[in-house]
């Protein structure tokens with residue numbers, strides 16, 4: 700699939716929004732291959748790159764693993780959240796493209812829970828616990844939530860220092876708002892999918908588009924007129940029944956943002972109508988086509 704991925708033009712950039720692989724060598728091989736074909740490659744880490752698998756020769760954990768991935772990207776000339784944000788000057792530009800690494804802090808809590816501890820307890824009770832709990836180590840931070848807090852502070856500093864005259868494309872593996880998670884088959888899983896603290900970042904940082912993955916539910920939503928685009932490829936078992944792998948999603952020039960919220964009654968209408976609180980659909984009401992069958996592997 701990676702070998703078949705080709706740019707439409709020699710000037711195309713490619714955003715890789717995380718979860719390339721779980722072993723260091725797989726990440727290196729994939730990014731090297733993509734960089735050889737695209738004019739630029741921009742990477743934001745997913746949770747899977749940050750796993751430390753027992754059989755990976757690279758046994759770095761937590762921040763040390765992230766920093767090693769950043770150094771790897773620099774040897775490959777791939778942009779990371781630690782580098783000056785590149786400015787796209789092609790069609791739809793100029794736009795600052797900002798890859799972000801923010802993680803999550805368990806604030807997308809399931810209904811009926813008031814604290815992160817209660818949210819995690821509900822996930823254990825439901826048997827829906829992200830593999831990150833075993834393999835994504837927060838070292839040297841005490842917890843993944845603490846690491847998230849540090850990333851938020853550092854990223855706010857970097858975004859504040861960008862050229863304020865240009866709009867941005869914000870690229871984060873995890874959705875910047877909770878609404879896209881409300882269609883998850885298991886609401887307990889949302890706590891591993893982002894943080895409430897980025898809820899207004901599309902406005903604060905003048906986003907022309909927000910790009911994310913992680914949920915394996917590719918779709919276009921919008922908030923405040925800003926497109927929120929889930930670009931995840933998913934596992935082969937998810938797309939092979941439909942044939943070939945999905946083509947890359949064009950981000951710029953931007954297409955017209957989808958209506959927000961989706962019309963009442965639409966099967967993907969999970970965003971609240973104006974003035975109404977978000978709703979969480981019961982499992983029976985969710986369309987099978989957008990179910991997330993393998994939540995513990997996301």
Ligand SMILES: [Fe+2]
Nearest residue numbers: 745746913997
């Ligand atoms: Fe992910």
